[in-house]
Amino acid sequence: ESQSNWFHDIFGGWFNAHAVGADDYVFHLEKIIYLAAIHGRVVFVGRGAHCLLPRECGLSVRIVAPLEWRIHNFAQRMHLDEKEAKQRLEALDNGRSELCKFYFQSEACDPHHFDLVLNAERFSDEALARMIVSAYRERFASSA
DSSP, X not given: OOOOXXXXXXXXXXXXXXXXXXXXXXXXXXXXXXXXXXXXXXXXXXXXXHHHSOGGGSOOEEEEOOHHHHHHHHXXXXXXXXXXXXXXXXXXXXXHHHHHHHHHOSOTTOGGGOSEEEETTTSOHHHHHHHHHHHHHHHTGGGO
């Protein structure tokens, strides 16, 4: 989920037959997201889906948390020290931001692009899931 550099896009295929350029990645990503959405009842996690799909067709949710909390949890989950976890998280965040800016002309973390923004530091995973399901049911009650 990042805007790859031009060198990799041009020469990556020479060194690695399985390398995929950023343009090809986004092209196929869009197709997959649209096809999955047409069939319905899917959950997209990241990948810029909130930038691609019409707002009226689904519920866009952003889950946030303070950086220090994210670093600590990422370090534990990936068995990293906190310095390495911070570097990797910053790289992931920057890559996702670049992808949305470059390909979707959108700010990845603009809260106005989402129907619901939740803070993961404040709630358990189960509570977050209940709130999301409740918001979905409330929003689409008339079409259920």
